[in-house]
Amino acid sequence: MTVNHIQSHSGDYRGYDIRPSTEINEELVRVGPGTPCGEYLRRFWHPFFLSSELGERPVVIRILGEELVLFRDKSGRLGLVHKRCPHRQASLEFGRCEDKGIRCCYHGWQFDIDGSLLDAPGESLTLNRRLKDRVRLGAYPTVEYQGLIFAYLGPPTQQPEFPIFDAMTFEKMERVPYAAPFRCNWLQVLDAILDPLHTSFLHSSIGRVQFSEGFGEVGQIDIFDRDAWLLGVNTRRVGDNVWLRVNELVLPNFTQAGSAFAADGTEVRYYGRSSFTRWVVPLDDENTTCFAWANFGQRGDPPEWNTPEGPELIEQGEVFDRSYEEKQRSPADVEAVEGMGPITVHANENLVVSDKGVAVMRKRLLDEIKKISNGGQPLRANKNSEGVVPTYGGDTVLTMPRQSSDDEATLLSRLAHAFMAIQFDTSDESDLDRQAEVIEELQRLEQSGLGEFVNGQ
Numbered sequence: 001m002t003v004n005h006i007q008s009h010s011g012d013y014r015g016y017d018i019r020p021s022t023e024i025n026e027e028l029v030r031v032g033p034g035t036p037c038g039e040y041l042r043r044f045w046h047p048f049f050l051s052s053e054l055g056e057r058p059v060v061i062r063i064l065g066e067e068l069v070l071f072r073d074k075s076g077r078l079g080l081v082h083k084r085c086p087h088r089q090a091s092l093e094f095g096r097c098e099d100k101g102i103r104c105c106y107h108g109w110q111f112d113i114d115g116s117l118l119d120a121p122g123e124s125l126t127l128n129r130r131l132k133d134r135v136r137l138g139a140y141p142t143v144e145y146q147g148l149i150f151a152y153l154g155p156p157t158q159q160p161e162f163p164i165f166d167a168m169t170f171e172k173m174e175r176v177p178y179a180a181p182f183r184c185n186w187l188q189v190l191d192a193i194l195d196p197l198h199t200s201f202l203h204s205s206i207g208r209v210q211f212s213e214g215f216g217e218v219g220q221i222d223i224f225d226r227d228a229w230l231l232g233v234n235t236r237r238v239g240d241n242v243w244l245r246v247n248e249l250v251l252p253n254f255t256q257a258g259s260a261f262a263a264d265g266t267e268v269r270y271y272g273r274s275s276f277t278r279w280v281v282p283l284d285d286e287n288t289t290c291f292a293w294a295n296f297g298q299r300g301d302p303p304e305w306n307t308p309e310g311p312e313l314i315e316q317g318e319v320f321d322r323s324y325e326e327k328q329r330s331p332a333d334v335e336a337v338e339g340m341g342p343i344t345v346h347a348n349e350n351l352v353v354s355d356k357g358v359a360v361m362r363k364r365l366l367d368e369i370k371k372i373s374n375g376g377q378p379l380r381a382n383k384n385s386e387g388v389v390p391t392y393g394g395d396t397v398l399t400m401p402r403q404s405s406d407d408e409a410t411l412l413s414r415l416a417h418a419f420m421a422i423q424f425d426t427s428d429e430s431d432l433d434r435q436a437e438v439i440e441e442l443q444r445l446e447q448s449g450l451g452e453f454v455n456g457q
């Protein structure tokens, strides 16, 4: 049976007139060596590999537009080196790991993990000595921490200390390393963290309810721009409760949020913390991987979600490996951001009030990029009195019945400001002191109720 749809054509059809721009925002999206953003990102440590995936053989990896070889020598030390051997450019992925460093497969030159030439067999001793002075393999420093391998790819004179964020030290938590791949530019992936609104649609009402019903409620969104931080607080009313969910970016690419499954607004929760601790790492201009820990335990997601799929569900609401039809029926973050194309063109967007976080973030990044291009130093997150970087991502749910006759959105916004002020004021304290003080203050707020904010406090 054939069906004919001969529709009226009186609408304002504009397909022919609207021609999208193809001009990409080069300064923000290019990450290779020598590009403005690439140089900025090279001033920070980035995770790029899971320890569990590194065996006895070298692997080729990509990060910031560079193709490199990662290996663990037989003494257990990590090496991250340029892919090509400086003798005649054979790939070191076919090299052999030695007690000290790696040996090229072609003529057996051996390099230490810092790239120095240790041995050039077949050459005379004198030549060997001269070669060692002259020849060097490019290499980068690495740090292995709780199952993630990090690298610093910037100028050696500018190498920062390896930062420890508080969430990396919380006790009685299980941190499960994971990697989430995206076939698109890094900024598309990063944008989502300061776009709390998308959880009410992408994760709640377009397809399946991916986290919980509570996410479907569009809340009051407040953006906090402070030092190296950008924080998006989504404050929702759930019955008699108020749910404050804090999404966090520490420039340039460290992200946290609330939990995926521990909070839905229906039960009181004091100062829950992020269910992931994550970096959005550009592999090249058109590929990105989020390297992260999924955090299970009292301050993150419930241990029963610590399954093989758990981190994938936390990362984006769906497992990674799905059929095209499943992706269409219940799209997740990866579909939303890859669907924009390999590098989205900002000139074709129409940013609105709810995109404030995204707009502020891009501006802050651009300012930092320009600062580095002009020879300045990047803004870095401050450490607390214990030498770790305090963070803010998480969920808090308080019982605070609605105040009749007052503008609820304004009261919720004031509450969000009060909550963040408590967190900022305690940011220099040790984790345990901070936790105790924040919870005490939250309980005090809860007892006073929203009425405390009626007169604009």
Ligand code: FES
Pocket (backbone or CB within 6 Å): 085, 086, 087, 088, 089, 090, 104, 105, 106, 107, 108, 109
């Ligand atoms: S190409 Fe590596 S030793 Fe010759």
Ligand SMILES: [Fe+2]
Pocket (backbone or CB within 6 Å): 192, 198, 199, 203, 316, 333
């Ligand atoms: Fe998302």
